[in-house]
Amino acid sequence: MRWQVALDEVSAGYAGRPVLRRLSARVPAFATTALVGPNGSGKSTLLGVIAGVIPVAAGEVAHRTDGRPAFVVQRSRVADVLPLTVRDAVAMGRWARRGPWRRLSRADRQVVETSMERLGIADLAGRQLGELSGGQRQRALVAQGLAQDAELLLLDEPTTGLDLAARQLITDVLAEAVAEGATVVQATHDLDAARQAKCVLLLQEGRLVAAGTPEAVLTGDAVERVWHSPRPAGTSVPADRPV
Numbered sequence: 001m002r003w004q005v006a007l008d009e010v011s012a013g014y015a016g017r018p019v020l021r022r023l024s025a026r027v028p029a030f031a032t033t034a035l036v037g038p039n040g041s042g043k044s045t046l047l048g049v050i051a052g053v054i055p056v057a058a059g060e061v062a063h064r065t066d067g068r069p070a071f072v073v074q075r076s077r078v079a080d081v082l083p084l085t086v087r088d089a090v091a092m093g094r095w096a097r098r099g100p101w102r103r104l105s106r107a108d109r110q111v112v113e114t115s116m117e118r119l120g121i122a123d124l125a126g127r128q129l130g131e132l133s134g135g136q137r138q139r140a141l142v143a144q145g146l147a148q149d150a151e152l153l154l155l156d157e158p159t160t161g162l163d164l165a166a167r168q169l170i171t172d173v174l175a176e177a178v179a180e181g182a183t184v185v186q187a188t189h190d191l192d193a194a195r196q197a198k199c200v201l202l203l204q205e206g207r208l209v210a211a212g213t214p215e216a217v218l219t220g221d222a223v224e225r226v227w228h229s230p231r232p233a234g235t236s237v238p239a240d241r242p243v
């Protein structure tokens, strides 16, 4: 299996708060990987480490390619007060490639329009981001990520809070991106979406407790163990086979 990102014994967190603990994993290239686990298990932190925005305290993160990843954050963390139209916000995805002071080319503008169309928000292009519903805003942020044309697309809960049709749309768009040669990593609480991924990394309390295919990782037993029965502090959890 070719990997896009290799993490070896990675520890990382925030000032005075270690989160990830000696985490080793491979993210397969040209496929979708789902990061799953309970609230606070470290999914967003792991995405931030892969994106390079959270430094590692120990261990190593290697990328197969040099390109900058596209990182789509949770909608609640985006400042809605910025006076940006949807088109402006999606165009920011092109600036990430070109630098903010360069004029966008005709080809860039075409990518922006296509990204909005793929997410079904072309009719919202002139609306202010802050005036949109949560689901519309979320689609705009995914369109911004898509517009970056990055080899590695990282998304933090891209389908949380969306209706069924919007969830399926985003799942389909991400599958298309993979078919076109991208590698996608998404943190998600949506186990149905995780079951459609090629690889699942299951986190609990900052540790990788299982990794592999959805069938191997998301067993009834594992779901029960990780989500429904908090284990006493200090108890070790057996790791399933590494990716």
Ligand SMILES: Nc1ncnc2c1ncn2[C@@H]1O[C@H](COP(=O)(O)OP(=O)(O)OP(=O)(O)O)[C@@H](O)[C@H]1O
Residues within 6 Å of the ligand: 014, 015, 017, 019, 037, 038, 039, 040, 041, 042, 043, 044, 045, 046, 187
């Ligand atoms: N900016 C921060 N500063 C300090 N601690 C943080 C920060 N962000 C997250 N944490 C802590 O790090 C731990 C892991 O959080 P993280 O957001 O990575 O988990 P998560 O699995 O993505 O959770 P959720 O499913 O709730 O989004 C939590 O204990 C959280 O309180």
